[in-house]
Amino acid sequence: MTTNTPQQTVENTSNDALMRGATYASVGVALILVIAKLYAWTFTESVAMLSTLVDSLLDGAASIVTLVAVRHALTPADREHRFGHGKAEALAAMTQSVFVAGSGMVVLYQAGERLLHPKPLAHTDIGVAVMVFSIALTLCLVLFQSYVIKRSGSVAITADSLHYKGDLLINLAVIAAFLIHMSLSWTLIDPLIGGVIAGYLLFGAWRILHTALDMLMDRELPTTDRQLIQNIVMSHADVRDLHELRTRRSGQDVFIQLHLELDADITLMKAHIISDDVERQVRDAFKGAEVFIHQDPEGLMEAHAQRH
Numbered sequence: 001m002t003t004n005t006p007q008q009t010v011e012n013t014s015n016d017a018l019m020r021g022a023t024y025a026s027v028g029v030a031l032i033l034v035i036a037k038l039y040a041w042t043f044t045e046s047v048a049m050l051s052t053l054v055d056s057l058l059d060g061a062a063s064i065v066t067l068v069a070v071r072h073a074l075t076p077a078d079r080e081h082r083f084g085h086g087k088a089e090a091l092a093a094m095t096q097s098v099f100v101a102g103s104g105m106v107v108l109y110q111a112g113e114r115l116l117h118p119k120p121l122a123h124t125d126i127g128v129a130v131m132v133f134s135i136a137l138t139l140c141l142v143l144f145q146s147y148v149i150k151r152s153g154s155v156a157i158t159a160d161s162l163h164y165k166g167d168l169l170i171n172l173a174v175i176a177a178f179l180i181h182m183s184l185s186w187t188l189i190d191p192l193i194g195g196v197i198a199g200y201l202l203f204g205a206w207r208i209l210h211t212a213l214d215m216l217m218d219r220e221l222p223t224t225d226r227q228l229i230q231n232i233v234m235s236h237a238d239v240r241d242l243h244e245l246r247t248r249r250s251g252q253d254v255f256i257q258l259h260l261e262l263d264a265d266i267t268l269m270k271a272h273i274i275s276d277d278v279e280r281q282v283r284d285a286f287k288g289a290e291v292f293i294h295q296d297p298e299g300l301m302e303a304h305a306q307r308h
């Protein structure tokens with residue numbers, strides 16, 4: 001296994017700083033939005049506004065969980081955690097899914113109550129103004145998170161960004177509810193849009209949970225990634241075949257292990273050189289990946305199960 005180059009070390013340090021910055025920005029934005037939406041809800045008494053207020057409250061709680069989890073996930077590997085602490089990100093994502101599902105259930109209940117007991121909205125102009133402010137602030141955060149995700153591949157920040165992207169749609173839906181109510185005086189639009197938002201939140205919670213479980217259960221990398229690894233390995237002139245290819249992701253870290261089948265008559269030094277060449281090429285394709293290679297003589301039938 002090769003060590004990180006100085007350039008990779010600098011890139012990793014930069015990514016770590018970006019991830020920490022994204023978590024701080026997320027918590028700050030959530031706090032500002034909670035204050036603004038609480039102010040608007042006290043004037044409008046809108047279920048749609050309440051739904052986005054509850055969502056922002058839970059966004060704040062989820063963002064704090066993400067902040068703590070990312071700090072822990074970025075802790076270097078130690079004697080008790082040889083493979084690092086990356087799965088803290090998946091645990092944070094699971095916690096986020098609970099928060100998001102809970103907010104969806106609260107909004108769904110409130111929407112049902114308002115459908116049974118319709119009530120006109122008040123001060124809709126304040127509601128619209130707060131929603132426009134929320135969209136602008138949330139959009140800035142999502143753009144920053146997208147940049148960080150592109151650089152780091154963090155699943156925790158991806159989950160955090162997912163519900164902030166949902167907030168953009170939610171805020172637009174709330175504005176639509178206010179405008180329709182202002183122009184048509186249709187009281188049912190508020191709880192109906194609130195119910196749609198609740199359904200979106202519940203669907204988002206399931207997506208976050210599914211991604212987190214995949215990481216915790218060491219799900220293989222996508223088929224396209226596995227095929228790329230095989231193509232890289234088999235492109236080396238001295239490699240006869242490969243088997244026992246296993247992959248997984250833990251936070252930012254990717255782990256790849258495989259068995260190379262080589263000519264049985266080459267020297268140990270030659271086998272080592274070939275393995276190093278293959279490992280370097282795989283690491284070039286998967287930046288920062290931990291690659292473990294075992295060499296086998298070509299055609300040797302081993303006791304372990306054969307996987308590709």
